[in-house]
Amino acid sequence: MVLSIRKAEESDTEIIGSIFAVARQFMARTGNPTQWGNSSPDMNLVAGDIRRKESYVIESDGKIVATFAMVKGRDPHYSAIDNGEHYLTLHRVATDGSIKGLMPLIFQWADMHSPILRIDTHAANAPMLHRIEEAGFVFDGIVTMDDGNPRRAFHRRKQFDFPASDIINRLKSMQDSDQRKVLMRFFKTGTGEYGEGDEFLGLKVPQTRQIVKEYRLKVPFHQIALMLGSEWHEVRLCALLLLVEEMKKAQGQHASLIADFYLDYAERANNWDLVDLSAPYIIGEWLSRKKPDGKLPSTDILIRLSSSENLWRQRIAIVSTYTLIRSGIFEPTLALSKKYLTHKHDLIHKATGWMLREMGKRDLDALRDFLDTYQKRMPRTALRYAIEKLSAEERRRRLAR
Numbered sequence: 001m002v003l004s005i006r007k008a009e010e011s012d013t014e015i016i017g018s019i020f021a022v023a024r025q026f027m028a029r030t031g032n033p034t035q036w037g038n039s040s041p042d043m044n045l046v047a048g049d050i051r052r053k054e055s056y057v058i059e060s061d062g063k064i065v066a067t068f069a070m071v072k073g074r075d076p077h078y079s080a081i082d083n084g085e086h087y088l089t090l091h092r093v094a095t096d097g098s099i100k101g102l103m104p105l106i107f108q109w110a111d112m113h114s115p116i117l118r119i120d121t122h123a124a125n126a127p128m129l130h131r132i133e134e135a136g137f138v139f140d141g142i143v144t145m146d147d148g149n150p151r152r153a154f155h156r157r158k159q160f161d162f163p164a165s166d167i168i169n170r171l172k173s174m175q176d177s178d179q180r181k182v183l184m185r186f187f188k189t190g191t192g193e194y195g196e197g198d199e200f201l202g203l204k205v206p207q208t209r210q211i212v213k214e215y216r217l218k219v220p221f222h223q224i225a226l227m228l229g230s231e232w233h234e235v236r237l238c239a240l241l242l243l244v245e246e247m248k249k250a251q252g253q254h255a256s257l258i259a260d261f262y263l264d265y266a267e268r269a270n271n272w273d274l275v276d277l278s279a280p281y282i283i284g285e286w287l288s289r290k291k292p293d294g295k296l297p298s299t300d301i302l303i304r305l306s307s308s309e310n311l312w313r314q315r316i317a318i319v320s321t322y323t324l325i326r327s328g329i330f331e332p333t334l335a336l337s338k339k340y341l342t343h344k345h346d347l348i349h350k351a352t353g354w355m356l357r358e359m360g361k362r363d364l365d366a367l368r369d370f371l372d373t374y375q376k377r378m379p380r381t382a383l384r385y386a387i388e389k390l391s392a393e394e395r396r397r398r399l400a401r
Contacts, residue, residue, distance in 0.1 A: 002253060002291045003099070004301075005109050005260045008046075008055035008067065016046055016057070016067045023094035027125065035122035035149070041092045049092070056109075058095075058102060062298060066095035066102050070110055078118060081140045081153060087116035093128075103131040105253070107156075112221035112261050115158045120151035162219050164226040168235050170211055176202035187233070187271050194311065194347060195271050203234045205277075211238055216245040221261060228268040236268055240278040247282050252292070259286040263301070270312050272347055279316040284323025287332075299324075299332045306336055311345060318351045325358050330366055333359055337370065341377050353385025360389060376401050 008016065024036045049055035049069045058066040069091040074082060078089070088110050095102050110117050120143055121128040129152065137154035144150055180202030188195040219242055227239035240262075247258050262282045269275050287297050305317035318340065321333040333355045340352045360367030367386065375383055375398055387395045 002256045002297065003065075003102075003105060004059050004256050005056055005105075006059065006263065007053050008050050008057045010047075010050055012057055012064060012067075013043065013046065013050070015064045016055075017043055019064070019067055019094050019096045020092075022096050026097060030127055032122055032124040032126070035125055040147070046092065055092075058105070060099060062300060064096075065099050066093075066106075068093040068106055070113065072114070075118065077120075077143045077145060078140075078153060081143065082118070085116060086114075087118050087155070088114040090117065090119045093119075103128075104135065105257075107135050109257060109260070111158055112257065113225055114222045115220065116155060118153065118155045120145075120153040122149065123152055158220065158222075162215055162223065164219075164223040167211060167215055167219070167227065167238060168230065168232070171201060171203065171208070171232070171234055171238060174201070174203055174207055178202065179204070183233070187273070194345075198233050198271055199231045201232050201234045205237070205273075208234050208238050209241065212241040212245065216242065217249060221246075225261075225265065228265045233271065233274070236270075237274055237277065240269060240274055240282075244278055244281045247285050255286055255289060256297075259283055263305075266305075266313050266316055267310055269316065272315065272351075275312055275315045276319055276351075279320045280322040283316060283320040287320065288323045288327045288329070296329075302332050302336060306339055311347065314340075314343075314345075314348055315351050318348065318355055321355055322358060325355065325362065328362065330359050330363065334366075334370060337382075338374065340382075341374060341379070343379070346379075346381055349379040349381040350385055352379075353382040353388075356382070356386035357388055360386070371398060 020036070020041060024038065024040075027033065027035055046055060046069075054069050054071050056068055056070060057064045071089045071091060073086055074084075075089045090106065090110060093103070093106065107117065117137075119132060119137065121132065123129075132154050135156065137156045140153045140155055142150045143153045180200045183200040183202060184198070187198060187200070189198045189200075190196065224239045224242055227235050227242075230236055230239075243258060243262055247255060250258050259282055262278070269278055283301070287299055287301075290296055302317045302320060305313045308314060318333070318336045321336065324330075324332055337352050337356055340348050343349065343352075356367055356370065371378075371383075371386065378386070383398065387398050390398070
């Protein structure tokens with residue numbers, strides 16, 4: 001069984017509410033009837049979590065089995081004990097009871113986003129207290145929630161050797177103002193262009209890869225997250241390539257967590273090169289690995305990405321199929337290529353045509369079957385890219401359509 005974590009959506013609200021109901025019943029049975037009473041957590045809080053993108057769900061084979069909120073920054077309830085530090089706080093943790101042992105996974109996920117975690121629970125919540133203490137959290141004191149109830153508060157701190165600032169300073173030390181101008185034109189950073197506002201240091205990709213080689217498998221995920229938040233294109237590229245290196249070594253559930261982490265920051269892969277150098281080797285790699293039961297993970301995530309309003313998530317969806325194509329799996333590529341027939345953006349047309357061309361290298365009949373059915377509806381750019389490796393005569397015939 002491989003579990004996945006994603007941000008909650010409004011459509012998940014009813015299921016989250018039902019999981020809270022199961023959790024309330026469990027609390028009552030185990031001697032803790034007052035922490036959540038008959039109606040907590042307030043679903044208005046959950047709605048706010050979802051709007052702020054702080055609410056998460058855990059899925060098993062597409063079914064939501066648990067939920068939690070992960071809040072970044074200082075929590076006012078902890079002001080007397082947090083020493084002014086920034087951290088992540090876990091709130092509203094609940095499962096439907098169908099899968100045991102999810103707390104270590106939640107803690108591992110939170111660790112990927114911050115070196116300092118905080119959590120609190122009711123003194124009567126013996127099962128949660130056990131899991132918190134077992135995970136190495138340190139008791140800080142008593143905090144009071146908005147409902148007036150006291151909670152036992154804990155924190156856990158992870159040490160790390162390579163802070164993001166070290167890597168960012170290394171990259172900045174190599175900046176080239178002339179190359180910067182070239183890259184800003186090439187990646188369309190002007191007003192109204194797809195890369196509007198992107199900032200470049202002026203590094204060539206081999207320079208960034210050299211830094212990745214030096215730091216690979218040494219940088220904690222929460223530091224990679226800081227790099228993904230950088231304004232500098234090359235810093236974000238470095239972070240994504242570090243994730244690619246992590247995926248190469250990852251096994252089982254850890255590989256799934258890396259894919260989930262990547263998707264959590266997908267909007268930061270906000271130019272075509274950032275997508276193309278990462279998506280096939282993280283999402284595509286994850287989808288092409290068999291689970292313990294011998295089955296491949298569901299490709300439903302590609303449909304969800306393609307339905308996003310974010311251009312880069314849409315490109316991640318189609319480019320991720322590159323790894324599946326190399327494994328002889330064409331269905332996701334064909335499904336997305338059909339879906340993108342009416343897409344308006346040239347970057348999606350190019351990516352779609354590219355993936356169809358890659359499919360054609362391995363199965364020319366599959367490419368021709370798709371073209372015979374859809375070439376009259378395909379955007380011109382997508383068609384040109386798709387037929388690039390066909391004979392000159394066939395290219396002329398298909399372009400004439």
